[in-house]
Amino acid sequence: MSKILTIGEILVEIIATNRGNGFREAVPLIGPFPSGAPAIFIDQVGKLGQDCAIISRVGDDDFGWVNIDRLTADGVDVSGIDVVPQGTTGSAFVRYRQDGSRAFVFNIRHSACGVIDLSDKMLALIDSCTHMHVMGTALYAPSVVASILTAVERIKGAGGTVSFDPNLRPEILDSPGMREALQTVLSKTDLFMPSGEELFLFAEAKTEADAVAELLAKGIKAIVVKRGAKGATYFDSKTTLSLDGFEVEEVDPTGAGDCFGATFVTFWLRGASPADALLYANASGARAVTRAGPMEGASTKAELDSLIKLQGKA
Amino acid sequence: MSKILTIGEILVEIIATNRGNGFREAVPLIGPFPSGAPAIFIDQVGKLGQDCAIISRVGDDDFGWVNIDRLTADGVDVSGIDVVPQGTTGSAFVRYRQDGSRAFVFNIRHSACGVIDLSDKMLALIDSCTHMHVMGTALYAPSVVASILTAVERIKGAGGTVSFDPNLRPEILDSPGMREALQTVLSKTDLFMPSGEELFLFAEAKTEADAVAELLAKGIKAIVVKRGAKGATYFDSKTTLSLDGFEVEEVDPTGAGDCFGATFVTFWLRGASPADALLYANASGARAVTRAGPMEGASTKAELDSLIKLQGKA
Numbered sequence: 124m125s126k127i128l129t130i131g132e133i134l135v136e137i138i139a140t141n142r143g144n145g146f147r148e149a150v151p152l153i154g155p156f157p158s159g160a161p162a163i164f165i166d167q168v169g170k171l172g173q174d175c176a177i178i179s180r181v182g183d184d185d186f187g188w189v190n191i192d193r194l195t196a197d198g199v200d201v202s203g204i205d206v207v208p209q210g211t212t213g214s215a216f217v218r219y220r221q222d223g224s225r226a227f228v229f230n231i232r233h234s235a236c237g238v239i240d241l242s243d244k245m246l247a248l249i250d251s252c253t254h255m256h257v258m259g260t261a262l263y264a265p266s267v268v269a270s271i272l273t274a275v276e277r278i279k280g281a282g283g284t285v286s287f288d289p290n291l292r293p294e295i296l297d298s299p300g301m302r303e304a305l306q307t308v309l310s311k312t313d314l315f316m317p318s319g320e321e322l323f324l325f326a327e328a329k330t331e332a333d334a335v336a337e338l339l340a341k342g343i344k345a346i347v348v349k350r351g352a353k354g355a356t357y358f359d360s361k362t363t364l365s366l367d368g369f370e371v372e373e374v375d376p377t378g379a380g381d382c383f384g385a386t387f388v389t390f391w392l393r394g395a396s397p398a399d400a401l402l403y404a405n406a407s408g409a410r411a412v413t414r415a416g417p418m419e420g421a422s423t424k425a426e427l428d429s430l431i432k433l434q435g436k437a
Numbered sequence: 438m439s440k441i442l443t444i445g446e447i448l449v450e451i452i453a454t455n456r457g458n459g460f461r462e463a464v465p466l467i468g469p470f471p472s473g474a475p476a477i478f479i480d481q482v483g484k485l486g487q488d489c490a491i492i493s494r495v496g497d498d499d500f501g502w503v504n505i506d507r508l509t510a511d512g513v514d515v516s517g518i519d520v521v522p523q524g525t526t527g528s529a530f531v532r533y534r535q536d537g538s539r540a541f542v543f544n545i546r547h548s549a550c551g552v553i554d555l556s557d558k559m560l561a562l563i564d565s566c567t568h569m570h571v572m573g574t575a576l577y578a579p580s581v582v583a584s585i586l587t588a589v590e591r592i593k594g595a596g597g598t599v600s601f602d603p604n605l606r607p608e609i610l611d612s613p614g615m616r617e618a619l620q621t622v623l624s625k626t627d628l629f630m631p632s633g634e635e636l637f638l639f640a641e642a643k644t645e646a647d648a649v650a651e652l653l654a655k656g657i658k659a660i661v662v663k664r665g666a667k668g669a670t671y672f673d674s675k676t677t678l679s680l681d682g683f684e685v686e687e688v689d690p691t692g693a694g695d696c697f698g699a700t701f702v703t704f705w706l707r708g709a710s711p712a713d714a715l716l717y718a719n720a721s722g723a724r725a726v727t728r729a730g731p732m733e734g735a736s737t738k739a740e741l742d743s744l745i746k747l748q749g750k751a
Contacts, residue, residue: 137451137466146499147506149730152451152466155530184542185460192461211544214528216469228498230525233547416463 125392126174128252128278130271131161131261132213132236133179133204135186136377136417139218145226146216155186156416157193158215159236160260160290163378167385167407167421169198173392176200176252178245178270180235186212187235193418203248210235217377231263239267249274253283254392256384257308259290268304279311284392286314288384289321310342314391316384318349347387347401349380354405357397366401369409369434378417383408386427406430439706440488442566442592444585445475445575446527446550447493447518449500450691450731453532459540460530470730471504472529473550474574474604477692481699481721481735483512487706490514490566492559492584494549500526501549507732517562524549531691545577553581563588567597568706570698571622573604582618593625598706600628602698603635624656628705630698632663661701661715663694668719671711680715683723683748692731697722700741720744
């Protein structure tokens with residue numbers, strides 16, 4: 124039986140309830156919502172009933188416990204989350220602008236998860252897992268990058284698999300050693316899940332087909348290109364398969380890509396066909412956008428079945 | 438002409454708009470409001486048209502600029518606020534419980550103002566000031582305590598004066614070296630402004646009159662005991678004067694004690710009689726509680742005059 128691991132930031136998210144540019148005046152907000160891309164990912168994995176764990180750090184404050192309680196309730200092994208007595212749980216304030224883009228105020232680097240080192244207990248947790256998911260957002264600090272690389276090496280070395288969602292903030296690419304770290308991750312990646320243009324981050328090619336061929340030639344087994352509301356395309360050496368997205372009313376897109384990825388990885392590890400994995404992943408991403416809050420729209424398999432049936436895609 | 442200095446935390450405050458116990462689930466909020474007890478204090482001083490400055494640190498994010506913009510608009514010299522490029526501005530989430538007590542989630546120690554060291558520019562700023570106000574909340578980190586003690590020594594050494602609002606969180610009292618630091622501050626204090634029971638923090642005596650006598654005998658020139666909505670009492674070697682508070686509808690008491698103190702100190706430095714200083718300070722505390730947000734209820738002199746006249750206390 125597979126057990127999926129991820130390592131990275133755990134945050135609370137505070138959402139402005141009206142649109143506008145940033146936080147230079149008091150505005151109505153709602154929160155704290157459990158958040159952090161790796162946390163959203165692993166929560167969606169847990170909700171599908173899949174064994175899974177996250178390695179991270181939170182402060183011993185309400186914001187840390189909001190996350191631990193939610194992850195625990197949704198079936199995630201939280202033994203790898205250190206609760207730091209004098210630490211502060213990370214946070215992200217987000218406000219949508221009129222054009223749909225987002226303004227953020229982050230507290231990650233100086234929060235409890237700003238440093239993630241691996242204790243012996245965490246190394247043992249890594250060794251109990253069979254799949255490592257690397258979330259690009261998590262590559263924000265040298266210690267976290269090092270911990271992720273260690274997990275990739277150990278899990279891959281023991282015959283496990285690796286998935287990689289680049290999900291990169293542009294400024295991360297220019298941090299010292301980052302391109303080397305990304306190349307190392309990519310060289311161990313079995314399943315690569317870029318969004319749109321991220322496909323070209325690690326390829327010389329200028330067309331999608333050429334970039335896919337180039338990456339598959341490097342040893343990646345499968346690629347899923349996420350296209351948001353438009354659906355997604357699966358590629359491996361034999362197959363190219365595109366599926367349209369679902370028709371839903373978008374309330375809050377944050378977390379949709381993470382839920383999509385979590386669902387695809389889970390079905391893929393369970394041996395589902397690419398068509399089935401893509402169908403469920405699309406349904407998961409679609410349900411995610413219908414709820415305010417990054418982790419609030421994570422779905423059970425029954426909820427995905429229900430949406431698939433409702434839209435006649437079964 | 439006097440110039441008033443304070444040193445300490447600058448925060449944003451995020452307020453839950455419904456009552457309850459803490460932040461273990463998403464609740465409606467409003468913020469960011471400029472905050473931090475020393476910042477509220479100095480903003481109220483600035484609004485009274487008094488020369489003043491604050492030494493602190495914020496991140497280069499919207500939360501830092503919310504504070505700098507407000508303090509600048511209200512007449513505070515902000516040249517002593519360092520904007521830390523990779524720093525995070527401090528924050529406090531506050532939620533009132535049904536019984537009126539408050540639950541907090543703080544980010545101070547790991548925020549930009551978690552360390553405040555004095556550059557040459559800041560030492561010059563200190564030397565341009567004639568009065569130092571020590572806010573007890575600001576004694577949260579060794580570097581901040583050291584900076585405050587330096588400012589007290591230099592301003593006092595140059596013939597200036599010192600006021601001290603203990604405003605202490607109980608856990609601070611037990612930090613290493615804290616009682617010694619507090620005794621040093623107290624030994625330099627001209628004007629001591631405790632709330633209620635804080636009068637007894639530094640006295641052996643068990644009654645208010647005895648504690649006041651004991652503290653005045655140590656060299657403190659004047660004591661103002663703050664009693665919230667009930668008003669305040671002024672003591673010096675010759676005078677004891679109690680004034681009732683104003684009748685106002687309380688919306689949010691946060692910051693009222695800081696506005697009270699700022700107004701008293703400002704009038705006291707301007708040579709007002711104890712009766713006048715107390716009257717304006719009471720009016721300032723009263724206006725502060727009528728507005729949501731810690732710094733939103735800071736008042737101009739005209740606004741204080743208006744309230745005093747309205748309630749027939751002129």
